[in-house]
Amino acid sequence: MSEQKAGFIAVIGKPNAGKSSLLNWLLDEKIAMVSKKANATRKRTNAIVMHGLTQFIFIDTPGIHESERLLNKFMLEETIKAMGDADLILFLLPATDSLQSYKDFLSKEPKTPHVVLLTKCDKVTNKKLLEKLSEFEPYKSNFKTLIPISVKHKNAKNYLLNELQKFIPKHPYFYDPELISTQMMREIYAEYIREAVFEFVSDEVPYSSHVIIDKVEESEKLDKVYATIIVEKENQKNILIGQGGKTIKKIGIYAREMMEKIVNKQIFIKISVNCSRNWTKNEKILTKLGLFVNKKAFFMIQ
Ligand SMILES: Nc1nc2c(ncn2[C@@H]2O[C@H](COP(=O)(O)OP(=O)(O)OP(=O)(O)O)[C@@H](O)[C@H]2O)c(=O)[nH]1
Ligand SMILES: [Mg+2]
Known part of the structure; x- marks a missing residue:
């Protein structure tokens, strides 16, 4: 019991960054909706992932973007709530994108520690990937670690979970380890x-x-x-x-x-x-x- 770890991880990033795909990939189950079109996710969804004696509760959030529409304000609020409740934030940025959304995120001075996931790495060459990783160099005091991933690569999952485990507190499991989500x-x-x-x-x-x-x-x-x-x-x-x-x-x-x-x-x-x-x-x-x-x-x- 004393070895158990459990924690909440808020998965955030701009629309289309690959947040919902990450949850499905981690579970090997389709739990969250995914779309080529941006702003697909509206409400927080969660995926419960067991890894050794660690229970991760990943919270999928609507992509961060500005809009006047009342519904979109609700979506933004869902994301803020998830960040407030989390032990760790996973900030997702597609390897094909500029760092602007990450800079915007840092400008909000997030209090919760964060890890950056460079997503959709299958879409860039190794050379481009290395260039992108080096663009993060000036910001390295802000994040805990930076990990490139792609949902096309199944074997990266263990590595990712091993890394994330380090940032999860010792705590008895919050949920039955058999459960994959609290979603109805x-x-x-x-x-x-x-x-x-x-x-x-x-x-x-x-x-x-x-x-x-x-x-x-x-x-x-x-x-x-x-x-x-x-x-x-x-x-x-x-x-x-x-x-x-x-x-x-x-x-x-x-x-x-x-x-x-x-x-x-x-x-x-x-x-x-x-x-x-x-x-x-x-x-x-x-x-x-x-x-x-x-x-x-x-x-x-x-
Ligand atoms: N090639 C490639 N495509 C990916 C990867 N991850 C996600 N995608 C695609 O990117 C698109 C957006 O993925 P989502 O998971 O819906 O993105 P999201 O961040 O949840 O988007 P919102 O809910 O709109 O905020 C979909 O077409 C996915 O199939 C990846 O690792 N590689
Ligand atoms: Mg989504």
Whole structure:
């Protein structure tokens, strides 16, 4: 018992840095939604990873970016909360990017110690990677360590976890070591449907969509999932449904496949689409959907 370590790690970085992909990679399980499009993650998600006698709780966060939209303020607040609660921050920067987002992060004078992860290293040559690593030289008194990774390289996981272990305090496990997340299965289902929306529908529609799991009926061999996608405008509803229901069908199939994989059961899925005018800007509706904005906390970091 006394050898056990456990700690919370906030995974942060600008939209599209690879935060959600990192969680899935660490778990070897698809728990967080991933998209080519930026600003995919809306709410904090967690992945519980056991490594020897250490229990890591990785907290995925929405990418840090500035925006006036009320919903985006909620997303920023989610990230700030995760940083405040963490023992360690993992700051992610794609190897292809400039250091600007890291400099912005440092300018906020984070109190929690941090490790920098240079992500998507498979996308650059070794020479470029070395150049990028050397760009961090002037900042080395700020971070604990700097680690290049790629989710395409499975064998890097042990190295990463060995390194991170050093910064986790001795503490009894917070959760049952068998658990991979405290997320409810219905929250994961909702994220799968959101990922499908990001995959098949372009422009503003994914950002104007919210997924509610209305009901899950479980039985031994088959789960029935009833979901509603809320959009902001009537025309977005038409886009999501598609001609003769083509698009919503594709969304359903894509999400269903991921659901079947994670629960190892057959899934029946029914998705309805509803319009709730301008919900992303409406405080009352956001609160109802659990996407509440605490303005005080937001202004603290302005
Ligand atoms: N080539 C390559 N692509 C990656 C890697 N990690 C992530 N990606 C891709 O980068 C894109 C963004 O990944 P996400 O994990 O959704 O990024 P995120 O930081 O969670 O983004 P937000 O939720 O929008 O803040 C996706 O298309 C991923 O497939 C990597 O190591 N190598
Ligand atoms: Mg994400």
